[in-house]
Amino acid sequence: MSYNLNHLKELESESIYVIREVAAQFERPVLMFSGGKDSILMAHLAMKAFYPAKIPFPLLHIDTGHNFPETLEFRDKLVGKTGARLIVGSVQEAIDRGLVVEEKGYNASRNYLQTTALLEALEQGKFDAALGGGRRDEEKARAKERFFSHRDEFGQWDPKNQRPELWNIFNGKKHFGEHFRVFPISNWTELDVWMYLAQEKVELPSLYFAHKRKVFERDGILLADCEYIAKRPEEEASVKEMTVRCRTIGDMTCTGVWRSEAATIEDIIQEVAAARQTERGGRADDKRSETAMEDRKKQGYF
Amino acid sequence: MLDTKHMELLRFTTAGSVDDGKSTLIGRLLYDSKSIFEDQYEAVRQSSERRGEEGVNLALLTDGLKAEREQGITIDVAYRYFSTPRRKFIIADTPGHIQYTRNMVTGASTANVALILIDARKGVLEQTRRHAFIASLLQIPHLVVCINKMDLVDYSQERYEEIKQEFEEFSYKLDVRDVHFIPISALKGDNVVDRSGNMPWYGGTTLLYYLENVHIGSDHNFIDCRFPVQYVVRPNTDDFHDYRGYGGRVAGGVFKRGDKVMLLPSGFTTTIAKIDTYDGELEEAYAPMSVTLLLEDDLDLSRGDMIVRENNHPEAGQDLDVMVCWFNERPLQLRGKYTIMHTTQEARCIVKEIRYKLDINSLHRNMVDQNIGMNDIARVAIRTTKPLFYDSYRKNRITGSLIFVDEGTNETVGAGMII
Ligand SMILES: Nc1nc2c(ncn2[C@@H]2O[C@H](COP(=O)(O)OP(=O)(O)OP(=O)(O)O)[C@@H](O)[C@H]2O)c(=O)[nH]1
Ligand SMILES: [Mg+2]
Numbered sequence: 089m090s091y092n093l094n095h096l097k098e099l100e101s102e103s104i105y106v107i108r109e110v111a112a113q114f115e116r117p118v119l120m121f122s123g124g125k126d127s128i129l130m131a132h133l134a135m136k137a138f139y140p141a142k143i144p145f146p147l148l149h150i151d152t153g154h155n156f157p158e159t160l161e162f163r164d165k166l167v168g169k170t171g172a173r174l175i176v177g178s179v180q181e182a183i184d185r186g187l188v189v190e191e192k193g194y195n196a197s198r199n200y201l202q203t204t205a206l207l208e209a210l211e212q213g214k215f216d217a218a219l220g221g222g223r224r225d226e227e228k229a230r231a232k233e234r235f236f237s238h239r240d241e242f243g244q245w246d247p248k249n250q251r252p253e254l255w256n257i258f259n260g261k262k263h264f265g266e267h268f269r270v271f272p273i274s275n276w277t278e279l280d281v282w283m284y285l286a287q288e289k290v291e292l293p294s295l296y297f298a299h300k301r302k303v304f305e306r307d308g309i310l311l312a313d314c315e316y317i318a319k320r321p322e323e324e325a326s327v328k329e330m331t332v333r334c335r336t337i338g339d340m341t342c343t344g345v346w347r348s349e350a351a352t353i354e355d356i357i358q359e360v361a362a363a364r365q366t367e368r369g370g371r372a373d374d375k376r377s378e379t380a381m382e383d384r385k386k387q388g389y390f
Numbered sequence: 391m392l393d394t395k396h397m398e399l400l401r402f403t404t405a406g407s408v409d410d411g412k413s414t415l416i417g418r419l420l421y422d423s424k425s426i427f428e429d430q431y432e433a434v435r436q437s438s439e440r441r442g443e444e445g446v447n448l449a450l451l452t453d454g455l456k457a458e459r460e461q462g463i464t465i466d467v468a469y470r471y472f473s474t475p476r477r478k479f480i481i482a483d484t485p486g487h488i489q490y491t492r493n494m495v496t497g498a499s500t501a502n503v504a505l506i507l508i509d510a511r512k513g514v515l516e517q518t519r520r521h522a523f524i525a526s527l528l529q530i531p532h533l534v535v536c537i538n539k540m541d542l543v544d545y546s547q548e549r550y551e552e553i554k555q556e557f558e559e560f561s562y563k564l565d566v567r568d569v570h571f572i573p574i575s576a577l578k579g580d581n582v583v584d585r586s587g588n589m590p591w592y593g594g595t596t597l598l599y600y601l602e603n604v605h606i607g608s609d610h611n612f613i614d615c616r617f618p619v620q621y622v623v624r625p626n627t628d629d630f631h632d633y634r635g636y637g638g639r640v641a642g643g644v645f646k647r648g649d650k651v652m653l654l655p656s657g658f659t660t661t662i663a664k665i666d667t668y669d670g671e672l673e674e675a676y677a678p679m680s681v682t683l684l685l686e687d688d689l690d691l692s693r694g695d696m697i698v699r700e701n702n703h704p705e706a707g708q709d710l711d712v713m714v715c716w717f718n719e720r721p722l723q724l725r726g727k728y729t730i731m732h733t734t735q736e737a738r739c740i741v742k743e744i745r746y747k748l749d750i751n752s753l754h755r756n757m758v759d760q761n762i763g764m765n766d767i768a769r770v771a772i773r774t775t776k777p778l779f780y781d782s783y784r785k786n787r788i789t790g791s792l793i794f795v796d797e798g799t800n801e802t803v804g805a806g807m808i809i
Contacts, residue, residue: 095399104680136668141625224469228454252492254499261800
């Protein structure tokens with residue numbers, strides 16, 4: 089008997105199960121959409137989960153105002169394709185209203201301010217489940233997260249006291265005011281994501297493919313030269329054009345780019361399979377301390 | 391180079407007492423199979439140095455929480471991934487500490503293989519027995535007993551055989567089908583990925599070889615057709631005006647288009663008109679596929695109901711006997727009421743009787759002790775508010791499992807395996 093699913097099909101099936109479970113157990117779910125490959129995968133899986141019906145919940149983008157311009161364009165196109173509603177939570181607006189204060193200096197980033205904007209958007213929309221594209225292989229604190237991750241009324245995560253999660257039974261019960269973060273692609277690795285996107289022929293933003301861009305180096309990481317980053321004089325002097333691509337897409341101030349010639353998704357797969365650095369190795373936001381991710385997650389980060 | 395079409399997924403978990411070397415083993419496995427990235431290794435090396443440890447502490451690759459690193463123990467399951475050309479592995483590295491048994495059960499509940507570690511100096515401990523028993527209770531199909539820290543007992547064959555015998559004296563009483571023994575040193579790497587030159591007396595395979603080759607094709611049930619309805623798909627668009635599909639994940643058996651099926655609880659019979667997916671129609675669907683079934687007739691069917699074959703039914707009833715692993719500080723309450731989550735179904739239940747509590751060391755059934763506290767295992771009789779459609783856990787891990795939820799706190803307080 090050869091009733092055997094290959095590993096990508098099994099991962100797909102698991103994710104669809106989790107996404108459907110969210111639609112069934114919660115009243116107001118929302119899908120957090122950053123524009124990166126993981127959220128593109130999430131949107132694709134959500135379309136599959138409800139086909140031929142539309143995705144029965146909106147997408148939420150927390151806009152730092154410091155995006156690669158390509159991201160917003162791509163976002164709007166994809167949202168159009170899914171037919172879902174888009175909600176945008178703006179960090180700029182949170183700054184303007186005095187809800188958060190912009191960081192200053194060379195390492196200033198709006199990454200941390202996103203948490204406030206996110207929690208506010210969740211509260212305003214009265215969302216009780218936020219689906220995210222976090223994967224356990226990304227980072228050591230993420231490696232500890234459940235599929236259904238309970239958040240208290242302050243949106244905080246308590247890593248030492250997570251609910252046991254057995255088999256494929258997901259307990260989404262909560263008190264009023266609490267919510268869940270749900271991570272349907274927990275078990276996918278970076279390589280799985282790429283292999284699957286290739287197999288499914290999913291359209292991707294051009295940022296993931298090799299392109300020429302002005303960059304400069306900081307702490308061993310290449311950053312895109314842009315108006316949002318204050319450069320030191322020696323960095324200013326070292327700006328040069330290189331052929332690079334993004335391995336993750338986030339806020340421009342903290343997303344490193346990599347030297348690469350990968351022009352097709354097959355090239356990317358080869359590159360990722362041979363990579364000796366994790367994709368988050370280029371994320372300045374993770375490097376602030378040994379437990380930077382855990383600390384942010386406790387507060388309610390993605 | 392990457393043959394993704396035929397790559398299988400294998401899930402395994404670690405088990406065993408505190409400090410037996412579970413996290414170190416996983417670190418070693420990742421490191422020697424070249425699955426560690428340079429920046430991860432560098433971060434762990436720096437951390438080990440700051441801690442004043444000699445060498446690089448590979449356990450830090452999975453012990454990712456601040457509290458874990460401070461105490462040098464694992465608190466919650468860490469999931470790690472690696473692949474070889476044949477298989478993708480999902481590892482659940484679980485805590486050995488008794489206080490966190492529930493996290494061990496979380497990691498073990500979906501595993502195909504459990505690695506049970508034993509410190510060669512200490513031999514079989516109470517936690518070893520508890521975890522081996524939980525692994526058998528969870529019906530993890532394959533157990534590998536890794537007798538670890540062989541470097542600290544001079545790679546002694548005698549010691550290895552002694553522990554093997556000690557474990558077997560206990561495990562013959564367990565319901566396990568496939569047990570393997572491997573002498574290893576997680577710290578030094580003997581028999582993890584590479585064969586050890588220190589134990590020429592050992593003729594078996596390395597751990598990685600075992601994991602790549604163990605047969606897992608028959609770990610699912612392909613005989614008894616079970617389809618718990620998870621979500622009703624109703625597009626309500628012009629193109630799909632009358633479309634009504636039943637989304638769900640096959641829990642057992644093989645469903646084919648044209649099959650005669652019965653719906654539970656109504657008992658109506660009908661035919662599968664179509665097995666639908668985003669990628670087009672399928673001829674058949676089997677576990678663990680997520681699909682959408684369309685039926686010939688318009689009948690009442692919603693989340694929590696089940697589609698089965700006409701002549702092969704699950705049990706249906708309100709009185710169930712379950713083995714329960716208790717997770718909460720607040721003991722299980724006799725006559726207490728809990729919410730039960732079972733497949734896509736939900737019900738309330740009352741605990742009618744505590745039949746016995748299990749003594750982990752002797753596997754003796756204690757009929758007198760009615761106090762079922764955190765980490766205890768007991769057999770209980772429950773009555774549910776409505777009928778559940780279930781199989782014994784031995785027959786089907788999906789339709790045979792349920793969880794207990796506290797109605798006040800909403801916490802998951804127990805895991806139940808239906809007898
Ligand atoms: N000499 C020697 N020491 C080992 C070996 N394996 C693990 N250790 C040491 O044993 C200690 C505990 O190892 P861990 O891997 O943290 O143990 P654990 O089983 O994960 O512990 P918990 O997760 O807290 O239950 C560490 O100091 C390891 O370096 C081995 O094969 N030989
Ligand atoms: Mg450990």
